[in-house]
Amino acid sequence: MSTTVTFPEEYKGDVRLIVAASGILSARELEITGETYDATSLAAEIAKGTYSAVETVTAFCKRAAICQQLCNALTEICFAEAIEKAKKLDDHFNTTGRTVGPLHGLPMTFKECFHVKGYDASNGYISRCFEPSTTTTPVIQVVEKAGAVVIAKTNVPQTMLVAECENNVFGRTKNPVVSHLSCGGSSGGEGALSAFRGNALGIGTDVGGSIRLPAAFNGVYGYKPSIGILPFIGYAASGWTGVNTGIPAVLGPLAHSIRDMKLLTETVRATQPWLFDPAVIPGAMEQQPPAAKEKPIVGILTQSGVTPHPPVLRAIASAKSKLEAAGFETRDFTPHAPSFSAIREISAQLFTVDGASYPRRELAKAGEPVVSSVVKFGFWDMPRKTHEEMWAWNTRKGEMQKRMLDAWQVLGIDVLVCPAAPHAAISPEETTKELYTVVWNAVDYPAIIMPFTKVDPAIDLKNDAFEPKDELDKKIQALYDPELMAGAPVSLQLVAPRLQDAALLRYAEDLDKVLNGGD
Amino acid sequence: MSTTVTFPEEYKGDVRLIVAASGILSARELEITGETYDATSLAAEIAKGTYSAVETVTAFCKRAAICQQLCNALTEICFAEAIEKAKKLDDHFNTTGRTVGPLHGLPMTFKECFHVKGYDASNGYISRCFEPSTTTTPVIQVVEKAGAVVIAKTNVPQTMLVAECENNVFGRTKNPVVSHLSCGGSSGGEGALSAFRGNALGIGTDVGGSIRLPAAFNGVYGYKPSIGILPFIGYAASGWTGVNTGIPAVLGPLAHSIRDMKLLTETVRATQPWLFDPAVIPGAMEQQPPAAKEKPIVGILTQSGVTPHPPVLRAIASAKSKLEAAGFETRDFTPHAPSFSAIREISAQLFTVDGASYPRRELAKAGEPVVSSVVKFGFWDMPRKTHEEMWAWNTRKGEMQKRMLDAWQVLGIDVLVCPAAPHAAISPEETTKELYTVVWNAVDYPAIIMPFTKVDPAIDLKNDAFEPKDELDKKIQALYDPELMAGAPVSLQLVAPRLQDAALLRYAEDLDKVLNGGD
The missing domain is CATH 3.90.1300.10 (Amidase signature (AS) domain)
Structure with a gap:
């Protein structure tokens, strides 16, 4: 069985169809990564013991690897480390009968501009390559503590201030749904990978549409929160800080369902992120008047x-x-x-x-x-x-x-x-x-x-x-x-x-x- | 009876002692404006019918006038209009048996940088004199609706960015407690007037200490809220907006007790100011984890x-x-x-x-x-x-x-x-x-x-x-x-x-x- 997928240049359609045809994923791996589950229901199955963290992470790493060959969505790749972390999660689960948290075993990806210790955060600038991060961005630490496993970082445009996804380090990312079209940006790698189901949940950033356009162009869900909802401290900037320009950036999920975005948001908010990020607003989601109406206008x-x-x-x-x-x-x-x-x-x-x-x-x-x-x-x-x-x-x-x-x-x-x-x-x-x-x-x-x-x-x-x-x-x-x-x-x-x-x-x-x- | 108080140049002490000695205020007016009451208890007396709004407002206007002669704390003076408004409050009270709101009959003052329709908001700049405001700042509209009566605006320093209180239009404000000392700034007029008990409650602004230093120097209470607590929209700027410099200004009360500051803040927040000021944070005071501890560390x-x-x-x-x-x-x-x-x-x-x-x-x-x-x-x-x-x-x-x-x-x-x-x-x-x-x-x-x-x-x-x-x-x-x-x-x-x-x-x-x- 070949592990390389050749992308036919003349192909104009939905490259995701190649996944099943490639034979690289087993039937069970196709099930784990397929339409059957969103992150919420997948986490529930893992928590029931239906799937181990290792097989879940492995399945998504395989699918992400295919996406990389077809769409060029990834930047830093942490598959080996991810599988090691998944083993520890399984050990914990097998020993205690419990998950470590609500994201236990979920393979996640992050936009290139977040720090993962030991990996570059070049944002596609040549000058920043081969300078591995010495810290991990706090929001990643939070989701890891809740059981998520980072499998890769994803591509961005040069400058991160355009709605495309191309730079001199990683090249251009393709839209997996209609591969000759733009994947959008700046969280273009996240959008493409999410549509390819190469992750269970991903995180991008948005200062003008950078979560929402890739979500829209690739046909997945995306959520740009208000400023102060999710902790943004400690990321790798690619421009002067937004507080000065008057329009700060925020981070938020790209996902396969609304409830997955809620799961991510509530998991992060439950850690009281205002205790480690000065920009986060306490109580802003937990207690908020006016409460949501039964039937909104x-x-x-x-x-x-x-x-x-x-x-x-x-x-x-x-x-x-x-x-x-x-x-x-x-x-x-x-x-x-x-x-x-x-x-x-x-x-x-x-x-x-x-x-x-x-x-x-x-x-x-x-x-x-x-x-x-x-x-x-x-x-x-x-x-x-x-x-x-x-x-x-x-x-x-x-x-x-x-x-x-x-x-x-x-x-x-x-x-x-x-x-x-x-x-x-x-x-x-x-x-x-x-x-x-x-x-x-x-x-x-x-x-x-x-x-x-x-x-x-x-x-x-x-x-x-x-x-x-x-x-x-x-x-x-x-x-x-x-x-x-x-x-x-x-x-x-x-x-x-x-x-x-x-x-x-x-x-x-x-x-x-x-x-x-x-x- | 003379209505002019001559301030002896050699006087070095507490000029507030002159109020009772001057004979300008009646015993009842001294009681209304004196230490017996803070705004909270005074409002309660007005609501019981002990004092009318007109006599309350008149008493404070007299006291503010003496403060003006001794300390030069005021800029724009609205006494006549204030007494007219107080009459309407009394009419309402006498007809309905009810107050119009929690601040009914309370004489208030505002720092020069707020707009009161028909009065200048020069901030002590010569170029801005004789250009009356065409609108009233929303927070003033809010307190007026709750029954407060604006009797005057108060002095500021040129530039509003120093902790003194002097400009070419209105001159320098003196500290009523020890009159040869600075009244602080930039809300210096508010600090001096509040210590003189020339208002029941006042509002200043603070970007570096401008509420707190006058409060401290003149011995009154002052509260600088977090950004987004009280509505600041529609004031008369005296510098480029703070969002760009990274340190925005806020408004807040100078008062005679903590509970007066609470009364003002809760009265304003009860109007859901996030519905008219985009910078106000909904729910930030009403529902906030963690709740205050019984005994704080x-x-x-x-x-x-x-x-x-x-x-x-x-x-x-x-x-x-x-x-x-x-x-x-x-x-x-x-x-x-x-x-x-x-x-x-x-x-x-x-x-x-x-x-x-x-x-x-x-x-x-x-x-x-x-x-x-x-x-x-x-x-x-x-x-x-x-x-x-x-x-x-x-x-x-x-x-x-x-x-x-x-x-x-x-x-x-x-x-x-x-x-x-x-x-x-x-x-x-x-x-x-x-x-x-x-x-x-x-x-x-x-x-x-x-x-x-x-x-x-x-x-x-x-x-x-x-x-x-x-x-x-x-x-x-x-x-x-x-x-x-x-x-x-x-x-x-x-x-x-x-x-x-x-x-x-x-x-x-x-x-x-x-x-x-x-x-």
Whole structure:
């Protein structure tokens, strides 16, 4: 039996189909890593003794290895160490009859920007290679204590500030669902690996959509918490700290179900992370008024600024109908929402206050070139701002936060359904920065990506009567190509007000049942 | 009867004694404004019908007017309008038998930097005079709705970034307790007026000690909440917004008791201010683990970096003994605390990232000179920083936040007693920036000032054997002059971890009973 999978260059489809065909995983390993389980139910089986930690970790390592060959999603690989750790978990379980914690035996991956002692955290910069981390990021220590096993770290774009996934150290990651399309970014490796089911649970980071776009483009769940929910201390930065630019990054899960994201979040919060990370807010999820409503009022935002492509418009309309049919009251948020275009511009200016001085410095150290996907995204050449200009942009951001808060109050909605981007997964280097994600970083509202449908060329026809509002609208609409994008996941973004994370996770479970028929 | 009080230039003592002697207030007005009541008990009397809102407001307006003549504490004066509003409150009360809210009839004042529609918010800048505000700051709207009556705004220093209280528009405010000493700042007008009992309750702001130093220097209570507790939106800025410098300002009460600060805070929080101010944290006080302990473990910090003057050292030692005698466990925090000197330096650098470009611009508009107290304080000539330098300082701040959190965990303390400053009220322009307040802004811990004792030349002798640690320590110790400072209030600062505001207010009430014999 060969252990190498050759990826046919002409292959245009769902590369995940190769897993079963390859013969590398046993039937039992296919079962462990397959659709039967999410992390929650898999952990329950491990806790019952159905599967050992070693066989679970081994199965996912094999699948992750195949993903690596087909999609190039991994950076640092810890398979051997992971299996050793799994043995210890099994020893504990066999001796005591108990798990070490709620994540016992679950194989996890982390975005490249986290530290795992003994492995690089280069973030794809040549200058940082072969400098192993001397510490492990606290959130990883927390999940390890709860029984999770780190099997690998995953790929990121150069600069970590674009929604692609390419750098000079690790190359480009591919989308496993439609392999010629972008996997998104910056947590692109996580998104691809999760869709490939190469992990049970993964962690990415998000300052403008970096968890949510890979989740959306690869068709998995993703959750960007409010600032202060999950502990972010001790990661490997790839830019100046967000507190200064006014839009801090957060970490959060990419997963196979809403309840898996809840499991991860509640497991971490149960350790009282405010006792080791000064930025974490005590009590923010545990006790929070107002409590989640039995039946939330659902806002629907179809577009703001940039017109979404036909499959995205269909997804929003279909979600609205299904929710109404299930007895949810919906209210149209589009006319009330503050201008997303304005918030995108403010955010872009704030992300580039330094004129990209940090990544330029990192690249200069090794004399490496900037990659084309970073230049094309549009942040790279934005000018450096003075303090006074930065403060003016931050003042505008504050005004937008107020307008957003007021709009939610006026409309009286509890949760919002909106696009993640104006398009589904698109050709690499074509991902626009005119996204529907960055707005929620700018106002610090928690947001969840929920897979919902796929691009279907038979029904998602090009709109030949499209009347663009401006050049940008025209340009982005012109990117729609139903044949090219056929089969690409189309996801919904669910949003709740700042720090209403507990309510959002509850609402998302309810909406998922209605929209995806889960139970 | 004369209505003008002449302030004798040679007078060196407690100018509040002049109030009763002046004959301007009736016996009943002296009772209303006197030591008999704090805001909580006064509101209870008004609610019982003992005093009308009009006579309460009139009494405080008279007293505030005397304070203005003796101490120059006020900026904008709204007495006539206040009495009109009080009439409406009385009408409501007489008609319905009910108060409009928990602050019914309480005369309040606000620091100059808040907007009251129809009155200037110049912050002492000549260029901003005669431009009345067109809106009222939301927190004022909230307290007015709860029945409070705004009678005046109060003085601030030019730039609002020094612990003095002098500007070219309104002049300098004096300390009513020992009138030749500084009233502190930047909420200096509030501190002086509160000590004079010219209001029932006041609101200041604090980015480095601006509520706490005036409270300490004038011998009243003051509370700097954590960021996100009280709504700060819609005030009149006097510098670039704090989010960019990494140390945002907050507002909070100066008051005559801990329970008054609790009354104000709970009244505002009850309106769910997160529904109108995006920066307010929902649930942060209402439901917060861990709940306050029955008997907190009390940390004692005597000094860090700068050695406090003898009366301050006596106050800390005496508080420790009294708390131990009352059965509280105390633990010495000084050897565990991260260096306050380092945090002071980081904060000073962050406050001046713009090289004071904002106040320089404001002064230039009217061609007015910077006042000497601003120059002497030491921030004025600090150099402008690059983005990269600012980020480096913010990174150091983050490290200090982590060290502070760890130190509290290691020592296992719930609340900390420490100095407010190395000295009590001092000669104007001598207040040092080597304070014990700014550290709690840098790490965002809530802090309360509690009056405790007074400088007593008979026991607080100069320490002739003092061995300075460095030039700064020598310089500051040399400022101690027992005869000059005789009678100056010496206060304690009580601190709890970030967002443990509810617990801090509870602990402060308990400690106040032990230390000040309150009930």
